[in-house]
Amino acid sequence: MTQGWNARDIPDQSGRTAVVTGANSGIGYITARELARRGARVLLACRSEARGQEAQARLLREVPGADAQFVPLDLADLASVREFAASYPHARLDLLINNAGVMALPYGRTADGFETQFGVNHLGHFALTGLLLPKLLDTPGARVVSVSSGMHVIANIDIGDLNSEHRYRRWIAYGRSKTANLLFVHEFARRLAAAGSDVIAAAAHPGYAATNLQTAGTKMEGRATATRVVELGNRVLAQPAESGALPTLYAATAPGVRPDSFTGPGRLGWRGAPAPSWRAKWTRHDVSGERLWIASEQLTGVTYKTP
Numbered sequence: 533m534t535q536g537w538n539a540r541d542i543p544d545q546s547g548r549t550a551v552v553t554g555a556n557s558g559i560g561y562i563t564a565r566e567l568a569r570r571g572a573r574v575l576l577a578c579r580s581e582a583r584g585q586e587a588q589a590r591l592l593r594e595v596p597g598a599d600a601q602f603v604p605l606d607l608a609d610l611a612s613v614r615e616f617a618a619s620y621p622h623a624r625l626d627l628l629i630n631n632a633g634v635m636a637l638p639y640g641r642t643a644d645g646f647e648t649q650f651g652v653n654h655l656g657h658f659a660l661t662g663l664l665l666p667k668l669l670d671t672p673g674a675r676v677v678s679v680s681s682g683m684h685v686i687a688n689i690d691i692g693d694l695n696s697e698h699r700y701r702r703w704i705a706y707g708r709s710k711t712a713n714l715l716f717v718h719e720f721a722r723r724l725a726a727a728g729s730d731v732i733a734a735a736a737h738p739g740y741a742a743t744n745l746q747t748a749g750t751k752m753e754g755r756a757t758a759t760r761v762v763e764l765g766n767r768v769l770a771q772p773a774e775s776g777a778l779p780t781l782y783a784a785t786a787p788g789v790r791p792d793s794f795t796g797p798g799r800l801g802w803r804g805a806p807a808p809s810w811r812a813k814w815t816r817h818d819v820s821g822e823r824l825w826i827a828s829e830q831l832t833g834v835t836y837k838t839p
């Protein structure tokens with residue numbers, strides 16, 4: 533069914549409004565650009581003003597006449613998330629693409645004291661989605677796509693140590709944050725169905741795509757050799773960000789996408805056309821999903837108001 537699906541297959545998005553987090557680079561930028569190319573109004577929700585403005589200018593060069601605007605959003609700061617949601621200017625929100633992410637960083641904390649990977653990849657998006665939920669519920673056919681990763685398979689969440697305070701292993705923390713993305717989608721989809729809402733919560737996995745993601749940590753630590761090795765891997769093994777964005781674009785726009793589905797990069801698991809992706813059993817665990825949800829509400833102070 534998804535055989536050979538590519539960006540040309542994105543249905544017309546005229547009249548639709550999309551928010552893409554982390555839209556200044558990599559998969560987020562391509563996602564924003566292709567949605568805009570199909571006629572969507574796109575808000576580029578980015579942390580850095582300079583990079584956000586640059587991305588907006590680049591997008592307008594690449595898609596002349598596009599309706600694309602940078603809006604500041606720092607997912608590592610709940611005040612910024614609240615400000616973004618409170619000043620959201622449009623009546624409708626058709627697509628919320630929870631794409632921004634960080635990977636394998638040295639231990640750090642967000643402005644609110646959460647471990648950075650859990651805080652940005654999961655909690656920031658949890659708060660953002662909850663605060664924008666009234667707009668999503670008011671928009672027929674709205675979808676929320678969370679960009680997870682095949683790397684979720686390396687770690688289940690540890691509900692007793694969500695901020696990795698007892699022990700921090702950077703890759704495990706990344707895997708946990710990506711499991712949290714999938715558990716969030718699972719529990720959100722369950723809650724939406726129970727409320728009789730037609731909002732679709734789905735997840736995507738880009739495969740291995742050459743972006744800034746892989747070198748952010750090594751650059752932060754000044755590890756030049758490691759950075760070069762990772763860059764070589766990106767050149768030789770990875771697919772371009774254009775291909776990495778396809779599962780997200782598919783989950784966001786293709787007809788027939790199911791709630792709580794996980795679209796990945798095809799049979800090989802790391803590149804190829806969008807297809808249903810394998811996911812670890814623990815990402816569909818109802819009790820875990822509910823526990824993570826309750827903890828996320830407590831940590832962020834954001835309570836979801838489903839009808």
Ligand SMILES: NC(=O)c1ccc[n+]([C@@H]2O[C@H](COP(=O)([O-])OP(=O)(O)OC[C@H]3O[C@@H](n4cnc5c(N)ncnc54)[C@H](O)[C@@H]3O)[C@@H](O)[C@H]2O)c1
Pocket residue numbers: 553554555556557558559560577578579605606607608609631632633634635652679680681682683737738739740741742743744745746748776
């Ligand atoms: N590239 C891959 O191979 C790959 C594989 C699996 C999953 N992913 C996922 O894809 C998503 C996109 O990553 P990418 O590969 O395009 O990397 P990228 O580094 O190019 O993009 C990540 C984006 O997130 C933004 N971001 C980081 N911290 C933020 C914050 N505090 N507030 C707002 N924005 C913030 C960055 O500025 C950047 O724009 C991530 O969620 C990542 O985990 C990527």
